[in-house]
Amino acid sequence: MDFTLPLTPQYTQTGGTTKAASSSLFGDYAIAATILFTLVVFLFEAYLNFRQRKSYHKTDFPRELETTVGNIDRETKSSAAAADKKEESSKSGSSDDDDKKDKVDRNAPILPQLKSKFSHAQSYGLDKINFSIFSSTYAVTEEVVFLLYGFLPYVWDKACAVGAKYGWTETEHEIKITLLFLGIVTIVGTITSLPFELYSTFEIEKKHGFNKQTLGLFFTDKLKGLVLSAVFGAPFVALLLKIIFMGGDKFYLYVWAFTFVFSVIMMTLVPVVIMPLFNKYEKLPDGPLKDSIYELAGKLSFPLTKLFVMDGSKRSSHSNAFMFGFMKNKRIVLFDTLLSQVSNDEILAILGHELGHWKMGHTVTNFVVTQVYTGFMFYFFSLCYNSHELYRAFGFDDESRPIPTIIALVLFTSTIWAPVDKTLSFIMTVHSRKCEFEADEFSVNLGMSSKLQSGLCKIHLENLGAMSPDSWYSTYHYSHPPLVERLSAMMKLDTAKKLS
Ligand SMILES: [Zn+2]
Incomplete structure (x- = not known):
């Protein structure tokens, strides 16, 4: 103006x-x-x-x-079969599957x-x-x-x-x-x-x-x-x-x-x-997902102190992940909705993106x-x-x-x-x-x-x-x-x- x-x-x-x-x-x-x-x-x-x-x-x-x-x-067709079988057991079931017919098949x-x-x-x-x-x-x-x-x-x-x-x-x-x-x-x-x-x-x-x-x-x-x-x-x-x-x-x-x-x-x-x-x-339960997230954080020297799952499903089925915290005290939060929507490897890749921002x-x-x-x-x-x-x-x-x-x-x-x-x-x-x-x-x-x-x-x-x-x-x-x-x-x- x-x-x-x-x-x-x-x-x-x-x-x-x-x-x-x-x-x-x-x-x-x-x-x-x-x-x-x-x-x-x-x-x-x-x-x-x-x-x-x-x-x-x-x-x-x-x-x-x-x-x-x-x-x-x-691209994923060839490698998917083997990988998905492996991670199916490690999922931390968190979201309600009441409207299953509408859910995405991972x-x-x-x-x-x-x-x-x-x-x-x-x-x-x-x-x-x-x-x-x-x-x-x-x-x-x-x-x-x-x-x-x-x-x-x-x-x-x-x-x-x-x-x-x-x-x-x-x-x-x-x-x-x-x-x-x-x-x-x-x-x-x-x-x-x-x-x-x-x-x-x-x-x-x-x-x-x-x-x-x-x-x-x-x-x-x-x-x-x-x-x-x-x-x-x-x-x-x-x-x-x-x-x-x-x-x-x-x-x-x-x-x-x-x-x-x-x-x-x-x-x-x-x-x-x-x-x-x-x-x-809540703290992400022990398991392969938690281990691989800490491994990724370690590889990038990201000072990850806490890893949470948030009950986003309480309000909406939209999903997200974010990180916050100061200096040497970083936390990562995953929406419970995200955990139920994508595979562990995909969560890791998404966190790779988030850590890239940092x-x-x-x-x-x-x-x-x-x-x-x-x-x-x-x-x-x-x-x-x-x-x-x-x-x-x-x-x-x-x-x-x-x-x-x-x-x-x-x-x-x-x-x-x-x-x-x-x-x-x-x-x-x-x-x-x-x-x-x-x-x-x-x-x-x-x-x-x-x-x-x-x-x-x-x-x-x-x-x-x-x-x-x-x-x-x-x-x-x-x-x-x-x-x-x-x-x-x-x-x-x-x-x-x-x-x-
Ligand atoms: Zn981003």
Whole structure:
């Protein structure tokens, strides 16, 4: 967005009419520019949604996928029989097999299964994209209405009014009023998003056989989430504001240090304190799978201290695996759903990919980028902090009242900073896909190419992933490259290896 920023406080006597004129011009245009930007982004994303929607209407199985997966089936055919027999005994049975007829056969060729699930995957994708078109339209309408009707100043005034009953004043008790304000905003947000979440979970996911959670579990999760955001979010905001108040001109430096320390603390606490509140983590039982995972970790000098199985099946039959932890204390978590969907060798190949992310520093890079980004954001915020014209445009027009810091921050991030944020998140999405290819290559170089390919296909099949996504849509939204691109890239590597 190219509206210019008043970088200095606006209430100066010098500068005369020109300055006053330009700043009020900025004030007039700020809200229009923000709405314009919101709408342009919305229209662009809506266009992508419609492109993707069209791709879900295709009835022919994508030819490229047919070729690549056909290759995998041929490659594995010869070696599969012997290998699969060996590992069948070592499975740790974990998921309920109530809908067995719909389960993927781990030992059968993949292509016929993909083909038979194609139309189901298309209708699942279609339901999801239709829902997303509807919910994003609602979201942008809500955003614009809230902007035009001054939702933020309205809620701030309400928070002040409630605070006044306890003798709080805006100038002396800004932190307390801010927490009250955020509490109201959070509750309003939770309520307005509730129908959408309920529909997505209990209509779409359920219809396609993924949802495993009850309404009771859903609302318990919500409640836990709200309590956690009060327990961790409130002290965070309170300290952040204190630092801004006390930090002087260079408050962004102290804020930067603080957010860094806070994110390190949260990275430590989340797996130990927060994640167990939502799921059960059990040690992977002794057996060949556990042995081979430790062997792989040892080979790569990955300091694996704990290996868990998580009861993901409690909420959904979607599957996953991830790792976390600091420095010399790493943990790997496998969803119980994953264990029931792919073979041990395939799990190992998938972990080879995950460990590739670690070995090539992707996790560290992401952390550093986030920290640098936060630093820059607060630096630019410090430049606009006193630009009252901006806030006036959004309904905070009483000059006798100081602008609440939280409002300044919210307006800053949702107006001037929004284009920067959109751009960066697009760059990060593109970068993430590059990292995925690199991690695949890492697993391929460990000699697990064919198992990674078949494993990915099976996960894709189980999750009813998009089989022929729109190229624009996937470029903009996908953090992972489309299946067929990953398979083709690995096959290229295989061919190159055979030739050398
Ligand atoms: Zn990955």
